[in-house]
Amino acid sequence: MSAASCLLSEDQFMCSICLEVFTDPVSTTCGHNFCKRCITKHWDSNVLCVCPLCKKLYDRRPELEVNTFISQMAAVFRQSTPKEASRRSEEPAAKPGEVQCDFCTGTKLKAIKSCLKCEASYCETHLEPHLTAARLRSHQLIHPVDNLEDRMCKKHKKPLELFCKTDQTCVCLICPVLDHKNHEFVPLEEGYEGTKSELEKMVAELQQKIQLTLLKIQEMKQSAKLSREAAGKERADGDQVFIALKQLVEKIQANFRKTVEEKQRSTEKQTEGIIKELQQELSGQRERAADVEKLLLSEDHLHLLQSFSSISSAPPTKDWTQVSVHQRSHEGSVVKAVAQLEETISKEVKKMLKKVELRRIQQFAVDVTLDPDTAHPKLILSNDDKKVYCGNVRKKLLDNPQRFNRYGGVLAKQSFSSGRFYFEVQVKGKTAWTLGMTRETSKRKGDFTLSPQEGYWTVRLCNVDGYKAYDDSPVPLSLKSKPEKVGVFVDYEEGLVSFYDVDAAALIFSFTGCSFTHKLLPFFDSGLSLFWSCSAPLIISAVSHSA
Template identity: 50%
Template structure:
């Protein structure tokens, strides 16, 4: 044997042919009756076979562990890449917003300067006209004075009396005590201008913020199509799965556990269990509809109270207005009929947001939601909307300027 001394027990000078499982060391026969008397002992071959099996398991696990870490590295790189893209987009959006605000301030300054100049111009015109009028009066009075002086030097009585009779009546003149020009009054002008600027800036900031927010969520747009296996028998879907409208008859369709039996609901084929997603639905010229997201286990047979507690996060439009279905329901202000609705979901953050795409306005957000199963985009019609009403259309997002 090579290096036999390494295979000998240092204490008993005997061959190391056994293994102590308690202290995980090789021992000789004498060790088993002395220091390792109460410890479980096996042969080197038995321990070798056991450790070899463990080593094979470790060897099999290592590539998987390497693959998992490589995947983590790739995910981290993707996160950094997305973060950089988000940062660049934020800088660009910030520059756009600030440029717009600067233009608004410059416009306010131009308006203020124009108003002050116009007031000054009106004052100068008024003064110019008054000066011309007074100069004309001076000229008329000077001529009259010359005539009077010339007549006063006449010694011929007949000529004097004849000339005096033809002497013109004095020209009309202003009362000099009332001649004045009021200078422009600028007190409060700047304050009113700043108040108007503040109002414009607040409106501009709100609009730009809405546009920026809509642009951010639109980048998470997903391509979804309606699932005919979930559609209520009265619903009619387009061939491409992008449109749905209500029919006038109940179709006899294959029964399955996915189909809604009582209400005219339909889900998409695609579901989402993590991350963020966004889709838009055109509801143009249609008054009664509902849309949002539903969890996979939603009741599809009987009636259901449409609330987050029952797995529905939906926006409802009806003849009375716009409502987010909750307990209690949240009535929402609406300035005009919705033409296109955007729905954004952050699964991990528990957020569902709705947007008026045409007006670029945030409508409502449900926060603090708890999602524990896949979510499906959800559309719903009602017979109150009429069978000839326009369809709901899942349409691609048009990037907001």
């Protein structure tokens, strides 16, 4: 057999269609041999059944059977060809999921290309004719795919090479003539590029929507978080208020019980005193009755007459008919206690609500420091720019546009142009001070008045004039206690500037209906402008939320 195989020629076992050694060779009635798959696809893609070699026309498609002898000889030739065996051994076998070569027998090798014309996939060895044979070079090769039949027009059995923009579908070259008249067509590559561009645009739009959706999700999560935090603070405030009210009720209840018990003890003590006195009276009466009874038994006339005088002259007993214990009435005690409770609770609730309001405002606390470049030359600032003292010596400083040169003020470094903010200043021990807010553009040189028209919203203490708020005209303030720490709260959008006695959680004064259009800065005057000597400083203190 080996000797015979040496005489075999490759041309004798080559299919004239795929130019490869026969795979399942079949013979036509005209005597020519082809791969069964090749001749079947050839006739499927043509209207007439014609022999590819001799051009014999068949009226109907012949029944094809595999030529067993040629098949066996082709297999022997294929195995005996060193070139074929060597090349096949170097090519990788198809792994699960990879496209297999349609022409490999035995082990199926991995396909590297698929031919739309032949509707077959080829490994490197079986692809060679498509790269070398002139009549096969025009075939359209693509990356290997399994579903080659989906790339053929099901109606005309031709490759899908055009894209119908009118119907948005892929068609063959015959479709525009028969089924898609007057439609707009472009080559598949051009349709691919256009659709790819649209897909890229779609992906960009989707990515943008995804980002917006993610942002919205984060916004909702943040909103839920803030809601939980707000609810937690609200519960904490409520718990604190109701615990305090409960303690207040318990205290008033204890006082009520104590009052009732004290009344009862007083009545019992008075009753016990009278009873004790009556018992003493009773004891004397019994002794006298015994003496009288004993005298009655005497038969001595002289003794009876002489003793009667001493017995009858005994001190008279107390008349107890009008003596009684005053029953102290408890009627109305409950009503009185409840009225007291109502009045006390009303006062305490107002105090608690003020504390709750102040705690809410303190949530907007900001860090504020003094700006040395704005300080009057006589003012002394601490190293951390948190304290300002009144000095006696005017320092030689650069008189920049920001510095106060007549009015003894200093501003904060921080400015605010929106939202809400709050800070606290310790004024303990001060006999004069001024605090508030001012516009960034307000006057700082020479003499001017502290008023909203000048861009100043302030509250002042002076031992001579007392407390005043400097509105369009000064407003005297009547405070129940002397503040030791003052809180300043601003709501820029609402046009609100409020001052609080932090320790008492009491509102001192509010500027309302203000129209802010410039940046605002905290303003401080340690008393220098009032020519009032005071060694205690103004101190910007850290906000400690009220209990």
